[in-house]
Amino acid sequence: MPVVRTGEIQVWRRREPAKQLAIWFAWLCGVALFMFCWSIISEKTTWFFVFDAPRIAGDIGSRMFPPRWSYIDQLWLPLWDTINIATLGTMFSIVMAVPVAFLAARNTTPSTRFVRPLALLIIVSSRSINSLIWALLLVSIVGPGLFAGVIAISLRSIGFVAKLLYEAIEEIDEDQVEAIAATGASRAQIIAYGIVPQIMPAFAGITVFRWDINIRESTVLGLVGAGGIGLQLQGSLNILAWPQVTLILIAILFSVVASEVVSAKVRKAII
Amino acid sequence: MLRLDGVVKTYPTGDKALKGVTMAVPKGQVIGLIGPSGAGKSTLIRCINRLVEPTEGSITLEDVELTKLGASALRVQRRRMGMIFQEYALVERLTVMENVLSGRLGYVGFWRSYFRKFPQTSIDEAFRLLDRVGLSEMVDKRADELSGGQRQRVGIARALIQDPAILLVDEPTASLDPKTSRQIMRLICELCEERGLAAIINIHDVALAQMFVRRIVGLRVGEIVFDGPPDSMTAETLTEIYGEEDWSATIREVDEEADEEEADVAPATSGHMPEADRDRLAGLT
Structure with missing residues (x-):
């Protein structure tokens, strides 16, 4: 008990003394571990390069300005490709993620023993592999280009969309489902009337959010040959054309800002 | 028309919500089902349309044994049972x-x-x-x-609109203010009369039940302990259903002419029923 009686007064402390001591000891261990790791990192670092870093960064920075604005003519198409990869990838992922979400949600899955673990496995495997790695794999399977990018984005997004959607399905108000079931509705009708209207805002929010993320992810897919503006970035880096790199970064920044604006608007409209 | 025969419901946790309920509902009769929270009122009406599966016993609606139906036959029978919920659903x-x-x-x-x-x-x-x-x-x-x-x-x-033969009504007024409660109860009872519908109405508010229904069934820990017309309810029956309390303000002459203005002061009628009061407040806030 944190309350200790000393004579007349009852002294209250937040924790018991032993517990307080244990917490201090845990902090001590944590700090010691941090110092130990720091010393290892310090030994393995070539400090010359680190101290030199500001100069190099300044050097590259000076070469990057001014951006080569005329290069923009060659960027419109890759930018358009990037947006298409993100949009098509999101659409395909939704088509695949919605059934997975219904199979994974505890209250809609046909079987918690067999189907649900399978659906969760799909979600986990999709989420655990980065879209850049999916793209690397797919470039060697379906060849370089937009198609590999679209598939990579959609495979990566299935897990994200399905996970958030199945959580939304599990959080619905069961009373409404019960009421629809009580009218004699079939299973499909219960889903269409009792569940779908309830998850619609979440679904729209998740979709737009994922599309927004996919715009950012698809800008780098070109680095591994899966189409989009990343291809130009790779090319410009390889030939050390820094002014072009600057312009590409600006273009990416603007497309991401635009996608954020759109998704914020859409989400606001839904809720 | 509706018959319940030894209906038992045991939840997976081992809680016995219903311990062999037997009752019959004739055509067109409106029944008020009263009892303390946890007495099994909701479970009972959900067993009838099998939103909750009864563990034992049989329930028949117009000669159809509901407890033995497969999924699609059950759906057809559910059309005959309209349900009204506390939180509207x-x-x-x-x-x-x-x-x-x-x-x-x-x-x-x-x-x-x-x-x-x-x-x-x-x-x-x-x-x-x-x-x-x-x-x-x-x-x-x-x-x-x-x-x-x-x-x-x-x-x-x-x-x-289901064109039901019976209405299963689960606490229709528990989330409403006293005046609206009366209006809703009146509406349900009028509609039942117009259409010759039977109804089982779960209700916390004993005074409200007495005002509108002609038969009251009292449930306590899964068993029927009272079944009769509202005016045969005494302080003893209420004590048997709910436990010891001063019931003098709850049992009143059934006031047929209760007009809507007067309904505004209705909370006083349930002043001695802590359960009902708490539920009402929860609904209002």
């Missing part, structure tokens, strides 16, 4: 009309219902019912824009 993001028409889901196929292509007869009936419950102006409003009393009216219309 409307689909919040659908319109009033869609909510009312959802009562016809058991009669139409999936794609027709998905594209909202209900038969014109159902739509006519929906308009008639909305007019009857006083919501003809609200057809296109979304359910979450309505007040509690209005929502419950939509719930009533949804149950009636």
Whole structure:
């Protein structure tokens, strides 16, 4: 008990003394571990390069300005490709993620023993592999280009969309489902009337959010040959054309800002 | 018309919610089911349309044994049982009309219902019912824009459009203010009379039940301990159902002429029932 009686007064402390001591000891261990790791990192670092870093960064920075604005003519198409990869990838992922979400949600899955673990496995495997790695794999399977990018984005997004959607399905108000079931509705009708209207805002929010993320992810897919503006970035880096790199970064920044604006608007409209 | 025979419900946790309930509901009779929280009132009416599966016993509706039905036969029988809920259980993001028409889901196929292509007869009936419950102006409003009393009216219309033989009503007034409670109870009882419907109404408010129904069944820990007309209820019966308390203010002469103005002071009638009071407050806040 944190309350200790000393004579007349009852002294209250937040924790018991032993517990307080244990917490201090845990902090001590944590700090010691941090110092130990720091010393290892310090030994393995070539400090010359680190101290030199500001100069190099300044050097590259000076070469990057001014951006080569005329290069923009060659960027419109890759930018358009990037947006298409993100949009098509999101659409395909939704088509695949919605059934997975219904199979994974505890209250809609046909079987918690067999189907649900399978659906969760799909979600986990999709989420655990980065879209850049999916793209690397797919470039060697379906060849370089937009198609590999679209598939990579959609495979990566299935897990994200399905996970958030199945959580939304599990959080619905069961009373409404019960009421629809009580009218004699079939299973499909219960889903269409009792569940779908309830998850619609979440679904729209998740979709737009994922599309927004996919715009950012698809800008780098070109680095591994899966189409989009990343291809130009790779090319410009390889030939050390820094002014072009600057312009590409600006273009990416603007497309991401635009996608954020759109998704914020859409989400606001839904809720 | 509806017969329950030794209905037992044991939940997986081992709680016995119903311990062999036997009762019969004749055609057109409205029953008030009273009892403390946890007595099994909700479980009992959910066992009838098998939203909750009874563990033992049989339930028959017009010679159909409900407890033995397969999934599709059960759906057909569920159309005969309209249900009204405490928290209305409307689909919040659908319109009033869609909510009312959802009562016809058991009669139409999936794609027709998905594209909202209900038969014109159902739509006519929906308009008639909305007019009857006083919501003809609200057809296109979304359910979450309505007040509690209005929502419950939509719930009533949804149950009636099923063309049921019996209404299962779960605490219809527990989330409503005293005046609206009376209006809703009056509406339910009037509609039952008009259509010759039987009804089982779970209700916390004993005074309200006495005012509107002609038979009261008292449930305590899963067993029927009282079954009779409201005026035969005494302080002893209430003590048996709910436990020791001063019941003198709860049992009153049934006031047929209770007008709506007077209903505003109704909370006093349930002043000695802590359960009902708490539920009401919860509904109001």
